[in-house]
Amino acid sequence: QQPVQSPQAVILREGEDAVINCSSSKALYSVHWYRQKHGEAPVFLMILLKGGEQKGHEKISASFNEKKQQSSLYLTASQLSYSGTYFCGTSEVPNAGGTSYGKLTFGQGTILTVHP
Amino acid sequence: KAGVTQTPRYLIKTRGQQVTLSCSPISGHRSVSWYQQTPGQGLQFLFEYFSETQRNKGNFPGRFSGRQFSNSRSEMNVSTLELGDSALYLCASSYRTAGGVVQTGGANVLTFGAGSRLTVL
Numbered sequence: 001q002q003p004v005q006s007p008q009a010v011i012l013r014e015g016e017d018a019v020i021n022c023s024s025s026k027a028l029y030s031v032h033w034y035r036q037k038h039g040e041a042p043v044f045l046m047i048l049l050k051g052g053e054q055k056g057h058e059k060i061s062a063s064f065n066e067k068k069q070q071s072s073l074y075l076t077a078s079q080l081s082y083s084g085t086y087f088c089g090t091s092e093v094p095n096a097g098g099t100s101y102g103k104l105t106f107g108q109g110t111i112l113t114v115h116p
Numbered sequence: 117k118a119g120v121t122q123t124p125r126y127l128i129k130t131r132g133q134q135v136t137l138s139c140s141p142i143s144g145h146r147s148v149s150w151y152q153q154t155p156g157q158g159l160q161f162l163f164e165y166f167s168e169t170q171r172n173k174g175n176f177p178g179r180f181s182g183r184q185f186s187n188s189r190s191e192m193n194v195s196t197l198e199l200g201d202s203a204l205y206l207c208a209s210s211y212r213t214a215g216g217v218v219q220t221g222g223a224n225v226l227t228f229g230a231g232s233r234l235t236v237l
Contacts, residue, residue: 002158032225041120041206041228042159087159091224103149103172104226106159 001025003090005107012078012114020073020110022088031064031071032089032104035082042087046073078114085109118143120209120229128235134195137232141188141209147171148190149226150182153204162205165190197236204231 003024010018022031030049034042048064048071059079064071075082089104121140129135141148149172150162161174165184182192188209194201208226 030224034226034228041230044225044227047225089159089226103161103164103174105161106151108158 122229139207145209
């Protein structure tokens with residue numbers, strides 16, 4: 001079952017902030033955030049591991065609430081280059097063989113548009 | 117450092133044909149995962165290979181298969197193509213240890229290739 005992202009779309013003016021949420025019904029080991037621009041490959045932004053937080057960019061941060069299995073991506077002082085579709089990808093707690101790391105279950109995506 | 121390379125970038129096939137897509141991971145990356153991206157279903161996991169062995173498989177029919185070579189390069193094959201197979205097929209590589217332990221620095225971060233866009237007519 002894929003994680004649920006909200007909102008589905010966001011429209012901002014340059015300099016405004018945005019929050020994108022990702023919620024899962026499963027026990028998560030990690031949450032990944034990617035941004036994909038039209039016609040391009042998804043690009044890694046950030047990873048949050050169970051028990052920790054890892055920041056990928058200066059103006060983009062994220063949190064991971066393990067109790068609620070929810071993650072939020074915070075984009076501050078948005079720039080035109082932030083426009084794109086943001087995906088959260090989740091991995092579940094690995095099994096004994098540790099074989100779940102290459103498998104991410106992605107949310108449906110949040111379309112972010114930043115206007116001048 | 118070269119990124120993930122996928123070939124071909126675009127291809128058109130007809131129903132019933134088969135197709136083979138290739139992926140060369142980042143040097144040093146031993147894990148290769150494949151994803152299908154469509155407007156309706158989004159990004160869906162196909163399978164993951166590590167050390168020439170399939171480690172994970174998504175919910176796709178047996179027409180979808182893959183393999184990994186000793187140099188970590190991977191191929192995926194779709195046989196008996198259907199119209200619904202039209203999609204962007206993305207390959208992603210990651211640095212994964214034999215024990216699957218997640219290392220600091222985001223070792224299990226996926227780096228995606230530009231994709232192979234398949235159109236089935």
